Amino acid sequence: MARFIFVTGGVVSSLGKGLSSASLAYLLQSRGYKVRLRKLDPYLNVDPGTMSPFQHGEVFVTDDGAETDLDLGHYERFSGVTAKKTDNITTGKIYSDVLKKERKGEYLGKTVQVIPHITDRIKEFIKHDTSKEDFVICEIGGIVGDIESLPFVEAIRQFSNDVGKKNTLFIHLTLVPYLRASDEIKTKPTQHSVKELRSIGVQPDIIICRSERPIPLEHRKKISLFCNVDIDNVIETVDVKTIYEAPISFAREKLDVQVLNYFKLKSKKSNNLTPWKKITKIVLDTKKQVNIAIIGKYVELKDAYKSLDEALTHGGIANNLKVNLVRIDSEKLKFSEIKSNLQDVSGILIPGGFGKRGTSGKIEAIKYARVNKIPFLGICYGMQMAIIEFAKNQLKIKKATSSEFDKTGVHIIGLMNEWEKSGRKVKGTDKDLGGTMRLGSYDAILKENTKIKSIYKSRLIKERHRHRYEVDISFKEKFENKGLIFSGLSPDNKLPEIIELKNHPWFIGVQFHPEFKSRPLSPHPLFSSFIKAAKNHK
Numbered sequence: 001m002a003r004f005i006f007v008t009g010g011v012v013s014s015l016g017k018g019l020s021s022a023s024l025a026y027l028l029q030s031r032g033y034k035v036r037l038r039k040l041d042p043y044l045n046v047d048p049g050t051m052s053p054f055q056h057g058e059v060f061v062t063d064d065g066a067e068t069d070l071d072l073g074h075y076e077r078f079s080g081v082t083a084k085k086t087d088n089i090t091t092g093k094i095y096s097d098v099l100k101k102e103r104k105g106e107y108l109g110k111t112v113q114v115i116p117h118i119t120d121r122i123k124e125f126i127k128h129d130t131s132k133e134d135f136v137i138c139e140i141g142g143i144v145g146d147i148e149s150l151p152f153v154e155a156i157r158q159f160s161n162d163v164g165k166k167n168t169l170f171i172h173l174t175l176v177p178y179l180r181a182s183d184e185i186k187t188k189p190t191q192h193s194v195k196e197l198r199s200i201g202v203q204p205d206i207i208i209c210r211s212e213r214p215i216p217l218e219h220r221k222k223i224s225l226f227c228n229v230d231i232d233n234v235i236e237t238v239d240v241k242t243i244y245e246a247p248i249s250f251a252r253e254k255l256d257v258q259v260l261n262y263f264k265l266k267s268k269k270s271n272n273l274t275p276w277k278k279i280t281k282i283v284l285d286t287k288k289q290v291n292i293a294i295i296g297k298y299v300e301l302k303d304a305y306k307s308l309d310e311a312l313t314h315g316g317i318a319n320n321l322k323v324n325l326v327r328i329d330s331e332k333l334k335f336s337e338i339k340s341n342l343q344d345v346s347g348i349l350i351p352g353g354f355g356k357r358g359t360s361g362k363i364e365a366i367k368y369a370r371v372n373k374i375p376f377l378g379i380c381y382g383m384q385m386a387i388i389e390f391a392k393n394q395l396k397i398k399k400a401t402s403s404e405f406d407k408t409g410v411h412i413i414g415l416m417n418e419w420e421k422s423g424r425k426v427k428g429t430d431k432d433l434g435g436t437m438r439l440g441s442y443d444a445i446l447k448e449n450t451k452i453k454s455i456y457k458s459r460l461i462k463e464r465h466r467h468r469y470e471v472d473i474s475f476k477e478k479f480e481n482k483g484l485i486f487s488g489l490s491p492d493n494k495l496p497e498i499i500e501l502k503n504h505p506w507f508i509g510v511q512f513h514p515e516f517k518s519r520p521l522s523p524h525p526l527f528s529s530f531i532k533a534a535k536n537h538k
């Protein structure tokens with residue numbers, strides 16, 4: 001049976017529970033164990049798919065088409081394990097499952113209650129499909145003490161009772177603040193947070209203390225004493241300069257060793273930190289730099305393009321370069337300022353997006369990249385905008401647009417079910433926005449003798465999608481006659497997946513999101529190639 005590790009947070013949010021869980025997963029894997037990571041989110045949305053990136057950061061998409069919390073991105077990038085739909089659950093989903101059962105009469109007349117019905121559903125989620133794992137790391141979103149997280153903490157308490165204490169480990173991640181004015185490190189918030197956790201029946205086995213500076217032994221001893229945790233299990237995590245240092249730092253603090261000791265397990269191999277050391281060195285020490293502009297609607301929020309930022313950094317790692325991200329708000333990008341805004345960048349990227357706001361700034365920036373032969377990568381919405389720009393300025397279809405934001409005009413981009421007559425099988429309804437997009441991994445076939453084929457070096461690729469609108473394939477010939485090639489199509493030849501310009505050093509648009517599959521230890525070829533082109537452009 002798998003062993004279960006539960007990670008809760010205390011004092012404040014954003015301490016890096018996701019990153020800590022992901023780093024621990026890597027360390028246990030490198031000790032020779034099989035690990036799966038799961039996230040339980042306490043909010044009421046059924047999934048984050050309908051939430052604004054301003055609210056919740058990026059929506060991460062899995063191969064099997066789930067719209068999930070961005071922490072699953074960290075999990076995949078650090079552990080290399082492909083996340084599944086069933087690795088992320090929210091309070092909203094749990095309640096909707098329970099209520100569905102209630103409506104069907106499956107509770108046989110019983111009163112449906114938080115305990116046991118909601119907690120049973122949570123426990124079911126934690127345990128299902130884990131028979132082949134050595135460890136399942138479950139992160140509980142939010143912090144202990146929130147009303148929303150109560151049923152989750154109660155469920156993990158029961159779970160530990162059900163499967164036995166020796167098969168479950170509780171890790172609590174808290175903040176140990178440093179007060180500049182009095183030059184002191186404070187353990188009291190941690191003591192309170194653990195008290196809160198214990199009041200609902202959970203005694204942490206390991207406390208990870210996030211701190212700005214190293215925590216002296218006497219303070220660790222204090223935490224150990226007041227929180228009833230072995231001193232060796234009070235583990236500090238001091239702020240790192242790059243997230244790639246996190247596995248190294250946790251290994252130094254012996255987090256993996258303590259976890260194995262707890263379960264009385266031996267290490268099958270010594271852990272391998274060499275790849276992380278190598279990329280940390282590149283990220284921190286490389287002097288060579290390249291500026292890449294990201295022009296999007298959500299640039300103000302750091303987490304809104306998390307996987308994308310990461311993938312670009314990975315592209316830099318592959319080229320031994322530091323990538324500086326120049327974030328430009330597409331809504332504020334004025335036509336007259338395009339040149340001055342973009343003159344110092346060596347690559348322009350338009351990410352995924354929704355709705356009309358900011359489209360004209362994006363289209364102008366694309367024109368600038370096309371005309372001035374600056375490397376350009378358009379992702380999903382970015383590819384759709386590139387199509388509109390080319391149609392307007394090269395095919396002279398002045399009213400070229402997308403039915404997403406303009407009901408009149410020529411719909412070169414339109415809803416899949418608007419074209420159902422052409423025989424495509426598509427999902428989609430105008431009423432329900434949740435989960436109705438083309439989601440998850442789909443195949444694309446790459447055309448011979450194209451740039452994209454030379455990048456992927458494969459005829460068939462699988463990439464993750466999250467979109468509702470498509471480029472109308474019937475315009476293909478018109479575009480190709482003018483030098484914009486449809487270099488990747490769906491296997492039935494009906495959906496354009498990739499476009500590229502013939503007479504341009506590097507101009508590619510993709511209908512999918514390659515950023516979700518890039519990993520620091522194996523950068524995605526498209527991002528490596530884009531950054532290489534930017535390097536050569538300088």
Ligand code: GLN
Pocket residue numbers: 351352353354355379380381382404466467468469470
């Ligand atoms: N809004 C566009 C669509 O639904 C693009 C979506 C995206 O960029 N992820 O097709």
